[in-house]
Amino acid sequence: MIASGTAKENIAVVTDIGCNSKIADYLNVNSFYGLHGRSIPVAEGMKLANPKLQIFVFLGDGAALDEGISHLIHSAKRNSDINVILLNNRVFALTTGQFTAVSPKGLKGKSTPEGSIEDPINPLEILMASNASFISRGYALKVQHLKKLIVESAKHKGFSFVEVLQPCVSFLNNMQFYNEKAYEAVNDDPSSKEKALKLIKEWDYDSEEKVPLGLFYKIQKPSYEELMNKVKTEKETDILECLQKHS
Amino acid sequence: MKKTKTVPKEYSILIGGAAGQGSRMAGLVIAKIFNRMGYNIFIHEDYQSLIKGGHNFSQIRASSKKILSHKDEADFILALNEDTIKKHKEKLSKNGTIVFNQDKISFEGGVGVKIETIAKESGGLSIMSNTALIAAFAKIAGIDWRTLEDVLKKEITKGVEKNLEIAKKAYASVESLAKIEKIKNKPKPLLTGNEATALGAAKAGLENYFAYPMTPATGILHYLAGNARELNMAASQLENEISVINAGIGSAFAGKRTMVGTSGGGFALMTEGVSLAAMSETPILIVNSQRSGPATGVPTYGGQSDLLFSLSSGHGDLLRFVAAPGDAEESFYWAGKLLNMAWKYQSPAILLTDKDVSESTFSFDEKILNKVKKEKFSEWSGKGEYKRYLNKANGISPMAFPGQPGAIVKGTSYEHDEYGISTEETADIVKMQEKRLRKFEAMQNEIDKMKEAIEISGNLKSKKAVICWGSAKGAVKEAAEDLGFKVIRPIVIQPFPERQIYEALKGVSKIISIELNSTGQMEYVLNGCGIEADQRILKYDMRPFTAEELKIQLKKA
Numbered sequence: 001m002i003a004s005g006t007a008k009e010n011i012a013v014v015t016d017i018g019c020n021s022k023i024a025d026y027l028n029v030n031s032f033y034g035l036h037g038r039s040i041p042v043a044e045g046m047k048l049a050n051p052k053l054q055i056f057v058f059l060g061d062g063a064a065l066d067e068g069i070s071h072l073i074h075s076a077k078r079n080s081d082i083n084v085i086l087l088n089n090r091v092f093a094l095t096t097g098q099f100t101a102v103s104p105k106g107l108k109g110k111s112t113p114e115g116s117i118e119d120p121i122n123p124l125e126i127l128m129a130s131n132a133s134f135i136s137r138g139y140a141l142k143v144q145h146l147k148k149l150i151v152e153s154a155k156h157k158g159f160s161f162v163e164v165l166q167p168c169v170s171f172l173n174n175m176q177f178y179n180e181k182a183y184e185a186v187n188d189d190p191s192s193k194e195k196a197l198k199l200i201k202e203w204d205y206d207s208e209e210k211v212p213l214g215l216f217y218k219i220q221k222p223s224y225e226e227l228m229n230k231v232k233t234e235k236e237t238d239i240l241e242c243l244q245k246h247s
Numbered sequence: 248m249k250k251t252k253t254v255p256k257e258y259s260i261l262i263g264g265a266a267g268q269g270s271r272m273a274g275l276v277i278a279k280i281f282n283r284m285g286y287n288i289f290i291h292e293d294y295q296s297l298i299k300g301g302h303n304f305s306q307i308r309a310s311s312k313k314i315l316s317h318k319d320e321a322d323f324i325l326a327l328n329e330d331t332i333k334k335h336k337e338k339l340s341k342n343g344t345i346v347f348n349q350d351k352i353s354f355e356g357g358v359g360v361k362i363e364t365i366a367k368e369s370g371g372l373s374i375m376s377n378t379a380l381i382a383a384f385a386k387i388a389g390i391d392w393r394t395l396e397d398v399l400k401k402e403i404t405k406g407v408e409k410n411l412e413i414a415k416k417a418y419a420s421v422e423s424l425a426k427i428e429k430i431k432n433k434p435k436p437l438l439t440g441n442e443a444t445a446l447g448a449a450k451a452g453l454e455n456y457f458a459y460p461m462t463p464a465t466g467i468l469h470y471l472a473g474n475a476r477e478l479n480m481a482a483s484q485l486e487n488e489i490s491v492i493n494a495g496i497g498s499a500f501a502g503k504r505t506m507v508g509t510s511g512g513g514f515a516l517m518t519e520g521v522s523l524a525a526m527s528e529t530p531i532l533i534v535n536s537q538r539s540g541p542a543t544g545v546p547t548y549g550g551q552s553d554l555l556f557s558l559s560s561g562h563g564d565l566l567r568f569v570a571a572p573g574d575a576e577e578s579f580y581w582a583g584k585l586l587n588m589a590w591k592y593q594s595p596a597i598l599l600t601d602k603d604v605s606e607s608t609f610s611f612d613e614k615i616l617n618k619v620k621k622e623k624f625s626e627w628s629g630k631g632e633y634k635r636y637l638n639k640a641n642g643i644s645p646m647a648f649p650g651q652p653g654a655i656v657k658g659t660s661y662e663h664d665e666y667g668i669s670t671e672e673t674a675d676i677v678k679m680q681e682k683r684l685r686k687f688e689a690m691q692n693e694i695d696k697m698k699e700a701i702e703i704s705g706n707l708k709s710k711k712a713v714i715c716w717g718s719a720k721g722a723v724k725e726a727a728e729d730l731g732f733k734v735i736r737p738i739v740i741q742p743f744p745e746r747q748i749y750e751a752l753k754g755v756s757k758i759i760s761i762e763l764n765s766t767g768q769m770e771y772v773l774n775g776c777g778i779e780a781d782q783r784i785l786k787y788d789m790r791p792f793t794a795e796e797l798k799i800q801l802k803k804a
Contacts, residue, residue: 009654014497024659025669030657031657031659033659033660033661033667041489045455045495045497047501049454049501053501053650070486070490071490074486229481231476232480232481235479237449237477237480239449239450242478244436
C-alpha cells in the first residue's frame with residue numbers, strides 16, 4: 001500500500017475478535033481492535049469521519065457470518081468504502097472449536113459432539129444479494145494471487161470483499177482439501193452478475209468439489225460516505241438559521 | 248405598601264382527534280399564535296402507538312409566566328372528533344368552551360363549526376378543515392385577524408392562499424366569546440426537547456449523528472437529517488442500535504464529534520458499546536430518551552424508569568457522565584456540555600431524557616446559546632513517539648487521530664499497554680485500571696466543583712425539601728414553590744454531585760422524593776450516599792405530573 005503511494009498515516013486496520021484479529025497487535029499502523037462481530041460498523045464510522053483513510057477490516061467467519069452478519073449485509077448494501085477481508089477457517093477457533101455459519105455439516109465440535117446438524121450458508125451468495133460491488137476469494141497458501149486481490153480491493157472505490165480460505169491447523173485442518181480442489185478461476189467479465197453467480201455457486205461450503213478462486217464480481221457505484229458527506233462544506237454551522245424556523 | 252401577587256394570565260387549550268387527523272400540527276399553530284402574542288408556551292403531546300385511528304391530543308398551556316408543564320383543566324377544548332369530547336369534557340373549566348367539528352359531531356353546548364363544509368366550499372383539501380377550526384377558535388378567543396394571518400402565512404407551506412380563504416370564512420362564521428390580551432413579551436422560538444438536544448450538540452461541534460428509529464428519540468434523527476446542510480453534519484440511519492453505537496465510536500475515534508440517540512430497548516443493545524467506549528477511551532454522547540418500560544412498554548408515553556440501568560450501563564469497572572435535563576433549554580445546554588465533557592475525559596456520556604422533555608414543546612430563550620461552545624480537549628503535541636494510552640498523572644492521554652502524520656493510533660477493546668497493544672500482564676493491567684481510576688476521580692472532581700450540577704429553588708429556608716429529576720422539573724417546581732417547599736434537583740447524576748446535595752440538605756428535616764417510576768430509583772441513588780427520603784410520591788400510570796395533582800399530594804406532607 002505504502003509502496004504505491006498511500007501515506008502510512010492514512011492506513012487503518014479494524015479488527016474483530018478471534019485469532020485472525022490479533023493482526024492489530026502485529027502491524028505498526030493505525031488500528032482499532034473492536035468488539036466481536038462489530039468491526040465493520042466501527043470501520044464505517046471511521047470512514048464517514050475521515051474519508052481519506054484507507055480502511056481494512058480483518059474478521060473471521062464467526063464474526064462476519066454469525067455475530068455480525070447484519071453489519072456485513074448492510075455495509076455491502078450501503079456500498080461503504082471499506083475493504084473487508086474475511087479470514088475464513090470455518091470454525092470458532094479462539095473459543096476452541098465450535099461450528100460457525102460456514103462450517104461443514106457434521107462438524108464435531110465441543111458444542112456439537114455428535115456433529116453439527118446445520119447446513120452451511122454461502123457468504124458470497126449473500127453478498128451478491130446484498131448488492132456488494134466487489135466480491136472475491138483467495139487462499140492463504142496462494143500468497144501472490146491473494147496479494148493481487150487485496151491490492152485490487154483497496155483500489156476499488158466502494159465496498160470490497162476478499163474471502164481468504166484459511167485452514168486452522170488446530171481445529172479444522174482442511175489444507176489438503178484446498179490444495180487439491182482450490183483453483184484460480186478466470187473471469188473475463190467481472191461486471192456480469194450471471195457469470196459471478198455461476199462461479200459463486202460452484203462450491204456450497206459443504207461438498208468436497210472444486211473451489212474457484214479469484215475476482216468474481218466488480219462494479220462501480222458511488223460510495224455511502226461520498227454521498228453522505230456531500231452536505232458538509234467549509235462554512236460555519238448556523239444555529240440561528242435553524243432557530244428562525246421555530247418562532 | 249403591600250405587594251399584591253400578580254395573577255398570571257393563563258390559558259389552557261386541549262385539541263384532539265384520531266391519529267392522522269392533524270391535531271398535533273393544529274395545536275402547534277395555535278401555540279404559535281399565543282407565542283406571537285407574547286405568551287410563554289408549553290405543549291404536552293399525548294398520542295398512541297399507531298398511525299391512523301385511536302385518539303391523540305395536545306394540551307397547550309399559554310402563560311405570562313415561564314411554565315414547564317401542562318394543566319389538565321382546559322379553558323378550550325377543540326374537537327376534531329366525537330371521542331375528544333367524550334374523553335375530555337370533564338376537564339373543561341367552569342367558563343370553558345368546546346369548539347367542535349359540526350360536520351361530524353352533534354353536541355349540545357359549545358360552538359359547532361362546519362369546518363369540513365367551509366373547506367370543501369372553498370375547494371380546499373379535507374386537511375384544510377383544521378385551518379378552519381384554528382381560525383374559528385381564534386375568533387372565539389378574541390384574537391385579532393392580523394395575528395392569525397401572520398402565523399398561518401408563516402406555518403403553512405402548501406396552498407397558503409386557499410388556507411387563508413378558508414380561515415377568513417371560518418373566522419367570520421363565529422362570534423367572539425372572550426378577549427385574549429397580548430402580553431409585552433418578545434416571542435421566543437418554540438422547540439421540543441429533541442430539537443434543542445440536536446441544536447445544543449451542534450453548537451458544541453457535532454459532526455456525525457447515528458441512530459435507529461425509536462420513539463421518543465426519533466425526532467433527533469429527523470431534525471438533524473432535515474437540517475444537515477445548515478448544521479454541516481451527517482445524520483445516518485443504520486441497521487440496528489449495535490451498528491449505531493459502534494459506528495459512533497468509530498467516527499469519534501477518527502476525530503469527529505459524534506452523538507447517537509435511542510430509547511430504553513435500543514439503549515440496552517448499545518450497552519456493550521458503552522463498555523467499549525470506556526475501555527478504548529473514546530468520547531461518545533448517547534441520548535437515552537426514556538419511554539415507559541420494561542421491554543416495549545408503552546412506547547409513546549414517558550417515564551423515568553431507566554435511571555439505575557443507565558447509571559450502571561456497560562460491563563466492567565467504569566464511570567460515565569449521566570445528566571438529566573428537565574426542559575428544552577437544559578436539553579440544549581447539557582447536550583453541548585456532555586459532548587464537551589465526553590471529549591475532555593475521553594468517556595461515554597449519557598443524556599438521560601424522556602418523552603415528556605423530548606416531545607413536549609417549550610418556549611426557548613436564546614440566551615442559552617452563548618453558554619455552549621466547542622471546548623478544548625487534550626490533543627497530542629505532535630512531538631516524539633505517540634502512545635494512545637500514555638499513562639499521565641491525571642489519567643487523560645493526549646488524543647491523536649488516524650490520519651495524523653507521525654502518529655500510529657491504536658484504539659482497542661482489549662486491556663492494553665500504553666501503545667494500545669493487547670496485554671495480559673498484571674503490571675500493565677493494574678497500570679491501565681489505575682489510569683482510568685484517576686480519570687474517574689478527575690471526573691468526580693469536575694462535578695464537585697460544578698454549581699449547575701444541581702438546581703436548588705423554591706423556599707431556600709424551608710425544612711421540607713422535595714427531590715426530583717428530569718422531566719418532573721416543571722410540575723414539581725410549580726407545585727412545591729407554590730407551597731413553600733425547597734426543591735433540590737440533581738441534573739448530573741453520575742458522577743453524583745454529593746457535595747452539593749449535602750450542602751442543599753443542611754437544615755432540611757423532611758425529604759420527599761418525587762419521580763415517575765414504581766420502584767423509587769432516585770431514592771436508591773440517594774441511599775447510596777446515605778440520604779434517606781422520608782416520603783415518596785411515585786407515579787407510574789405513564790402520564791406526566793401536573794402541578795395540581797402534586798399540590799394535593801404535597802399538602803398532606
